[in-house]
Amino acid sequence: MKKEQIPMYKKSMEIVLFLFPQLNFSAPKEEAYFKMLSPGDIQVLRKKDNKTRVKEKEKKTRLSLLLTKSGSHENVNPESKNPTKSITPAAALKWRESFEEMLDHKDGLETFTTFLKTEFSEENIEFWLDCEEYKKIKSPTELVSKAKKMYAVYIDTEAPKEINIDFSTKTAIKQNILKPTHSCFEAAQSKVYSLMKKDCYPRFLKSDMYFNLTKTLPPPSMSRRRSRSCVFNDRSEAETELGIWL
Structure with missing residues (x-):
């Protein structure tokens, strides 16, 4: 060299x-x-x-998420396997009355979960349902085990189905599960419920999935309005269009 x-x-x-x-x-x-x-x-x-x-x-984080959620998202299609085939338009229309009405209805809950899967956000409804089951646990040993599992799946920073909650709530849960009670996840459950009700639920009601169930057309506010810059053929057409905008 x-x-x-x-x-x-x-x-x-x-x-x-x-x-x-x-x-x-x-x-x-x-x-x-x-x-x-x-x-x-x-x-x-x-x-x-x-x-x-x-x-x-x-x-590693992306791979973990992909492996965990691949079963839920693979080939997700609102019409595949037709999970809503037996739902009548009348029954689906009742879900518009309130978010609570929809969750109380078995088909409503299943349809809403399917919708959340298309948005890659089904961890919200899964966490809420797990919280409901957690509050029913009577065995102290089982309560500890379930609390640790829920923290690992939904709360931890690298959780495969991490929910969107603030840092202070996460910190409080981390402390609470050291001596778990039935109220450990109440704050987080409330935040997730509010998120679904105010954000996910309105989008669901405007989705094609819901309109296909109710056999209705989208509300007028969703339709595309004609541009003001259109060219008019004659004066009468212009006056007619002007009246629409006034």
Whole structure:
């Protein structure tokens, strides 16, 4: 190896050994290489290493979510398997009366869950239902087990079905499950219920899935209005259109 190539070779080895210390079988040599690096080089290498670790963590998180939710989302189609085939328009129309009315109806709950799956947000209704079951548990041992499982699935930062709640609520739950009671998840359940009622439920009522059940057309407010910039053929047509906008 030529002499002028030696510095470049050492530089390459320094980077490789710094990023992949497991490849170095001689600790003293690694320390020598590390000492040869300038403060600027060390800072650059650390930034690259941190970015690599962040990317790897993001990949693992996405993979975990994909594996967990793939069963729920694979080939999701509102009309596939026709889960709403037996629902009559009259029954579906009652769900418009209130969110509570829909959840109390078995078919309403199932249809709403199917709708949430199309939006990749079924963790909300699943968490709410699990909370309802949790409050019915009588065995203290089972209560502890269920609390820990729900925290791991819905609350933890890397939970596969993490629900959208604030940090303070998460922290309170983490403390409460150390000595779990039936009210451990009440605050989170209330927030998720409010989210579904105010956000998901109105979208469901405007969805094609719901209109297909009720055999109704979308409300006039959803229809596309004619542009003001349209060209009129004659004065009478212009006056007619002007009357619509006034």
